Amino acid sequence: xxxxxxxxxxxxxxxxxxxxxxxxxxxxxxxxxxxxxxxxxxxxxxxxxxxxxxxxxxxxxxxxxxxxxxxxxxxxxxxxxxxxxxxxxxxxxxxxxxxxxxxxxxxxxxxxxxxxxxxxxxxxxxxxxxxxxxxxxxxxxxxxxxxxxxxxxxxx
Ligand SMILES: [Zn+2]
Numbered sequence: 001x002x003x004x005x006x007x008x009x010x011x012x013x014x015x016x017x018x019x020x021x022x023x024x025x026x027x028x029x030x031x032x033x034x035x036x037x038x039x040x041x042x043x044x045x046x047x048x049x050x051x052x053x054x055x056x057x058x059x060x061x062x063x064x065x066x067x068x069x070x071x072x073x074x075x076x077x078x079x080x081x082x083x084x085x086x087x088x089x090x091x092x093x094x095x096x097x098x099x100x101x102x103x104x105x106x107x108x109x110x111x112x113x114x115x116x117x118x119x120x121x122x123x124x125x126x127x128x129x130x131x132x133x134x135x136x137x138x139x140x141x142x143x144x145x146x147x148x149x150x151x152x153x154x155x156x
Contacts, residue, residue: 029100031092049062049063
């Protein structure tokens, strides 16, 4: 990622923001922050974000957290662009991030969004209990093998 090298300090700053729903990972790890552009001539920063799913109510919260974080370092002229395409994808999560989610008992989205893996025993023999889990962006599942209830992180 070229932008990550160019504006390393800003990426570092924004990676201090924990995901409001899953605090063990930050907004950069989550892949919500797509692009950071600095316009020194206008003394302005443009941040492009992609919400994890289109109906995600945390979108407004993401924006507020980013503005607040940048303002704390003296960046007040910030524009946030919400980019819905390409849609957020599980491919944007690193293996390390997926591991962190599993440790929290959250099954990260799998490719195709159809196979849901139990974070405890790794079985894919699972069933949905409720479309909405502890947050609207998660669904509640249970494992048919070890009976572990867990949250599945929805991916659209
Ligand atoms: Zn299990």
